[in-house]
Amino acid sequence: MIQPEKRMTFPNPMLVVVSGPSGVGKSTIVAELARRRPQVVPIVTATTRERRSDEMHGVHYHFLSEPEFIALIERDGLLEHANNHGHRYGTPVDQVRGILAAGRDAILTISPQGARNVRRKVPDALLIFVMPPSMDDLTQRLRGRGSESEASLARRRRDAERWMKQAGDFDHVVVNETGHPEQAAERIWEIIQAEARRDPPRRPRV
Helix, strand or coil: CCCCCCCCCCCCEEEEEEEECCCHHHHHHHHHHHHHCCEEECCCEEEECCCCCCECCCCCCCEEEEHHHHHHCCCCCCEEEEEECCEEEEEEEHHHHHHHHCCCCEEEECHHHCCCCCCHCCCEEEEEEEECHHHHHHHHHHHHHCCCCHHHHHHHHHHHHHHHHHHHCEEEEEECCCCCCHHHHHHHHHHHHHHHHCCCCCCCCC
């Protein structure tokens, strides 16, 4: 697993969970945030889904076989795991612990189901829901991937509608305007900074 580079430490490092429907741009926002703000370290999720042509193992995801993923569960190597659209996803717990121990904010990009699992285990995690400008906009983004069947698009749209109705369960909601991920990234950074000044502070125990 990737170990974070040890740099200057910051007070009250947090576990930040960025969630939202498939296709809303979560990964793009988090990559932009990490590029702008080195204090924030993305966690690389483990998954059993197939790697897309533009993805790299260990950078975008840890791509595992089903037996490898099960073995990770059995040795308590995952903070949380969930089945999303027929594939397993999970958060390597050692990454989270290492980043927080280095005094930096660990940021996790997962589904709303995974976010709820994190909240049960780490009540002080900061949960942020990313919302599309509209359902039509989200559908266009999913179609733009070129990898979704009509049945898959319909399923993801239904899931998005259901999850968006539950966005109030999160600590904050951020709208990702099409073509402007940097704005959503800066908004999330503002939220992190405000939460870091909270009294009493969040104490994520992983």
